[in-house]
Amino acid sequence: MYGLVNQGVQDLVVELGGEELWAAIKQRAGVEFETFVGMDVYPDEITERLVLAVSETLGITPAEVLRAFGKHWILYTGRKGYGAVFETMGRTLPEFLGNLDAMHARLSLSMPHLEPPSFVCEQIGPNQLRLEYYSHRRGLAPMVAGLLDGLGEVFGLEVRTKQILSTDDGADHDEFVIDFDEGAEFADAR
Ligand code: HEM
Known part of the structure; x- marks a missing residue:
């Protein structure tokens, strides 16, 4: 990496x-x-x-470290000058999560060796999303949960994440259900 x-x-x-x-x-x-x-x-x-x-x-546990790191990553990349990438990727959490592949693809322009994960996001209720996470790497699902914690903070939302599928149990991807409290939009949260 x-x-x-x-x-x-x-x-x-x-x-x-x-x-x-x-x-x-x-x-x-x-x-x-x-x-x-x-x-x-x-x-x-x-x-x-x-x-x-x-x-x-x-x-x-390593999972706790990865979760803390995922949350920190959001703040860290923001500080390291990647905030602009964030801002163009969506004004709401659902929109942003729908653009994660586009975001990493854009980063690949300056990071040609990037091996990014892939996400599929579907809104399943007014305040509920389903997020599929695909990676050739194993064991990083807790990092995704942490990334979602961090994004919750950025969007000014309370985010609760539940993992419903795990590659640890033999699935070909990890999957989460995300509940979030309706609230401020991206621009207002910054
Ligand atoms: C502007 C902010 C971001 C930057 C600069 C960035 C960049 C990167 C980089 C450099 C890697 C390492 C992969 C490699 O080097 O091959 C990575 C991995 C990863 N990124 Fe991003 N990323 C950002 C935001 C996000 C967000 C918001 C999410 C999801 C909510 C995310 C999900 C992941 C995950 C889960 C990995 C672990 C690698 C894997 O799953 O295979 N990233 N990202």
Whole structure:
């Protein structure tokens, strides 16, 4: 994955416990890079080892780490200059989630080695969505739940996510039902 992802993990860790904690996590993960370059591609295994090291060091599950990271990713990419990408992708949560593939496709223009996930979003009620998540990577569904937590904050909505299908159980994709409280639109929430 692009170094930007590992930088996002680093940013979360530093926020939680400073540079000292980050140094400890890196050591535990056996990561020898001094810094990550955002636009360089690193093996997925590096990210996996970082997540595991955070989990072991903080005594929380890898799924909890991924959820926290997903939420942090929304804030982090916003801060790193990707906010404009967000703003063109939808004024409401349903519209935004319907545009996730278009968003990653647009990012692929500047990140040609991107191997993005794919999403299918369907509105099933006034405040309810169904989201299918496809990836060749395994185990990242909790990150999606965290991304939805973060998007809830951006849109000023209370979002509740329930996973109804899991690749852990042999399904070919992960699937979520998302309940959200009607509220402010994107522009108002920022
Ligand atoms: C402007 C904001 C965003 C940027 C810059 C971005 C960029 C990226 C990058 C660089 C990766 C790593 C993949 C690779 O390097 O091959 C990634 C993965 C991923 N992205 Fe995004 N993304 C953004 C927003 C989102 C949002 C809003 C969602 C979903 C709600 C999302 C879902 C994911 C997931 C689940 C992965 C994990 C990889 C996988 O599932 O295979 N991203 N994204």
